[in-house]
């Protein structure tokens with residue numbers, strides 16, 4: 001608990017704690033699993049460019065907007081809207097965020113479970129001496145088995161619930177501070193190995209040479225969705241964390257730093273994956289399994305690959321955990337403050353409830369692989385719906401709320417810490433929040449789903 005926090009709420013003790021926790025939320029499977037697979041499916045370089053454009057304009061702004069709403073309201077994702085706009089329907093935006101947390105956690109823990117499986121494989125030297133075909137078929141048979149992926153998913157959900165039971169400061173801050181820098185260093189080593197493989201050049205061209213003929217409305221929406229997903233914005237996770245941030249924190253700086261850390265790791269993940277994708281003859285649009293089919297090959301070809309593989313999957317597990325924590329905390333903070341539940345009861349109840357939906361997501365790769373809605377499996381629907389529908393829509397409402405309901409005066413007040421510091425891009429920020437972001441997000445969304453004609 002911090003001494004100068006006006007309200008008696010749990011909070012982060014240091015500035016680095018805030019950055020670490022928000023970066024911990026942002027950096028996760030979204031960077032290392034989702035970014036490469038979505039970029040691979042959407043043409044590579046051109047996708048990357050659009051993605052970066054969205055991060056720098058809309059992404060940073062929405063993140064800052066969430067911090068402002070959270071710190072101003074000192075409330076959870078739903079309570080924030082109730083408190084700042086009483087007797088209105090704005091709380092529904094918060095509710096949508098809580099639903100998004102449910103949906104994301106459900107399929108995210110599937111992939112986090114795969115990570116645990118690979119961690120165990122790494123300890124048992126499971127990749128050594130295997131050809132890239134054997135590594136791919138290993139992945140296929142694991143994915144298609146019914147129980148193992150479910151068990152791992154439940155283990156991972158249990159880990160998440162365990163941390164959340166401990167409360168925000170003790171639980172979250174501690175884990176991220178040291179492990180994030182370690183992850184970056186490890187990825188750098190793997191990048192070096194990957195770009196020096198035979199045939200690596202094709203991978204680098206794929207990632208960095210934009211082919212603009214690949215861009216269409218759908219690709220642009222995927223890039224926007226990935227930006228939201230990767231930065232953990234659009235559903236109130238950063239509102240919730242913002243409510244734990246101290247009054248003297250420079251929110252614009254924090255938002256920018258988190259965005260940069262997140263983007264750096266996504267790009268490095270691309271540099272690590274794509275050269276190896278081409279070197280080992282995997283298809284870049286292989287989909288959700290992409291990194292799991294590619295990574296073990298890199299370890300195989302590295303001196304000390306056993307140790308690298310082990311530490312990598314360990315750190316990836318932790319990175320995934322600091323993300324799932326931020327998602328479950330959204331739900332739990334809401335249940336504590338709005339439903340009056342005890343932390344313990346709320347954590348257990350919702351972890352179990354989400355796990356039910358999660359198991360269906362996992363079964364999408366085995367028993368339920370033929371069960372399709374809108375031509376997609378349950379997993380693909382949850383994945384698509386969260387990134388490309390719930391988060392961008394949540395983002396639109398969040399910026400409209402801040403820009404038009406709370407208004408420029410409160411924004412200025414909050415981002416300058418009541419006038420104590422200057423914010424360089426204040427006017428630009430207000431313009432983005434009030435006009436650019438809501439209009440751009442809506443247009444990208446409508447265009448992406450084909451409202452203005454087919455892609």
Ligand code: TRP
Nearest residue numbers: 026028029030229230232237323
């Ligand atoms: N951003 C995380 C990742 O990249 C996932 C995540 C955590 C998230 N909290 C979120 C995504 C809130 C959207 C909203 O792995």
